[in-house]
Amino acid sequence: MTSIDDTLSEIRWLRNEIWRCRRLLGTGLPGAERELVEKRLHEQLSAFERLVSTAFPLALSSKVYSFKSTTIGRSDSSEAPIENAAMASSGCLEKSISG
Numbered sequence: 001m002t003s004i005d006d007t008l009s010e011i012r013w014l015r016n017e018i019w020r021c022r023r024l025l026g027t028g029l030p031g032a033e034r035e036l037v038e039k040r041l042h043e044q045l046s047a048f049e050r051l052v053s054t055a056f057p058l059a060l061s062s063k064v065y066s067f068k069s070t071t072i073g074r075s076d077s078s079e080a081p082i083e084n085a086a087m088a089s090s091g092c093l094e095k096s097i098s099g
Helices: 004-025 031-055 080-098
Strands: none
Touching (some): 004 031
Protein backbone atom coordinates (compact mmCIF):
# COMPACT_ATOMS: atom_id res chain seq x y z
CA MET A 1 0.00 0.00 0.00
CA THR A 2 1.37 3.41 -0.93
CA SER A 3 1.61 6.18 1.63
CA ILE A 4 -0.19 9.48 1.31
CA ASP A 5 3.20 11.14 0.77
CA ASP A 6 3.86 8.91 -2.24
CA THR A 7 0.41 9.65 -3.63
CA LEU A 8 0.82 13.40 -3.18
CA SER A 9 4.25 13.23 -4.78
CA GLU A 10 2.80 11.46 -7.80
CA ILE A 11 0.00 14.03 -8.03
CA ARG A 12 2.57 16.86 -8.01
CA TRP A 13 4.67 15.09 -10.65
CA LEU A 14 1.63 14.66 -12.93
CA ARG A 15 0.63 18.29 -12.40
CA ASN A 16 4.11 19.45 -13.39
CA GLU A 17 4.09 17.23 -16.49
CA ILE A 18 0.68 18.61 -17.49
CA TRP A 19 2.00 22.17 -17.13
CA ARG A 20 5.08 21.24 -19.19
CA CYS A 21 2.94 19.80 -22.00
CA ARG A 22 0.71 22.87 -22.02
CA ARG A 23 3.78 25.13 -22.26
CA LEU A 24 5.08 23.05 -25.18
CA LEU A 25 1.73 23.32 -26.94
CA GLY A 26 2.00 27.10 -26.61
CA THR A 27 5.13 27.06 -28.78
CA GLY A 28 5.24 26.53 -32.53
CA LEU A 29 5.57 22.75 -32.68
CA PRO A 30 5.38 20.97 -36.06
CA GLY A 31 2.28 18.81 -36.69
CA ALA A 32 3.67 15.38 -35.74
CA GLU A 33 5.34 16.61 -32.56
CA ARG A 34 2.23 18.56 -31.59
CA GLU A 35 0.10 15.42 -31.94
CA LEU A 36 2.49 13.48 -29.69
CA VAL A 37 2.42 16.20 -27.03
CA GLU A 38 -1.39 16.40 -27.20
CA LYS A 39 -1.63 12.63 -26.81
CA ARG A 40 0.75 12.72 -23.84
CA LEU A 41 -1.23 15.58 -22.28
CA HIS A 42 -4.47 13.62 -22.61
CA GLU A 43 -2.87 10.55 -21.00
CA GLN A 44 -1.51 12.61 -18.11
CA LEU A 45 -4.84 14.37 -17.53
CA SER A 46 -6.58 11.00 -17.38
CA ALA A 47 -3.98 9.63 -14.96
CA PHE A 48 -4.28 12.78 -12.84
CA GLU A 49 -8.09 12.52 -12.62
CA ARG A 50 -7.90 8.82 -11.82
CA LEU A 51 -5.29 9.35 -9.09
CA VAL A 52 -7.09 12.30 -7.50
CA SER A 53 -10.44 10.51 -7.49
CA THR A 54 -8.94 7.45 -5.78
CA ALA A 55 -6.85 9.48 -3.32
CA PHE A 56 -9.68 11.87 -2.38
CA PRO A 57 -12.92 10.12 -3.38
CA LEU A 58 -15.42 12.55 -1.83
CA ALA A 59 -13.84 15.89 -1.05
CA LEU A 60 -11.71 16.62 -4.12
CA SER A 61 -13.09 14.50 -6.91
CA SER A 62 -12.85 16.52 -10.12
CA LYS A 63 -15.74 14.57 -11.67
CA VAL A 64 -18.19 15.49 -8.89
CA TYR A 65 -17.42 19.20 -8.64
CA SER A 66 -16.01 20.32 -11.94
CA PHE A 67 -16.40 23.84 -13.23
CA LYS A 68 -18.56 22.39 -16.00
CA SER A 69 -21.24 21.31 -13.52
CA THR A 70 -24.55 23.10 -13.16
CA THR A 71 -24.25 26.40 -11.34
CA ILE A 72 -25.85 26.91 -7.97
CA GLY A 73 -27.10 30.36 -7.10
CA ARG A 74 -26.38 33.35 -9.26
CA SER A 75 -25.12 32.59 -12.75
CA ASP A 76 -24.69 36.09 -14.13
CA SER A 77 -21.00 36.13 -13.17
CA SER A 78 -18.35 34.40 -15.27
CA GLU A 79 -16.81 33.18 -12.01
CA ALA A 80 -20.06 31.69 -10.68
CA PRO A 81 -19.35 28.07 -11.73
CA ILE A 82 -15.94 28.15 -10.04
CA GLU A 83 -17.28 29.81 -6.89
CA ASN A 84 -20.20 27.39 -6.73
CA ALA A 85 -17.95 24.36 -7.22
CA ALA A 86 -15.78 25.58 -4.35
CA MET A 87 -18.82 26.10 -2.12
CA ALA A 88 -20.20 22.67 -2.96
CA SER A 89 -16.82 21.05 -2.36
CA SER A 90 -16.37 22.71 1.03
CA GLY A 91 -19.87 21.61 2.06
CA CYS A 92 -19.06 18.04 1.10
CA LEU A 93 -15.83 18.20 3.09
CA GLU A 94 -17.65 19.48 6.17
CA LYS A 95 -20.15 16.61 5.93
CA SER A 96 -17.39 14.01 5.58
CA ILE A 97 -15.51 15.41 8.59
CA SER A 98 -18.56 15.70 10.87
CA GLY A 99 -19.69 12.16 10.13
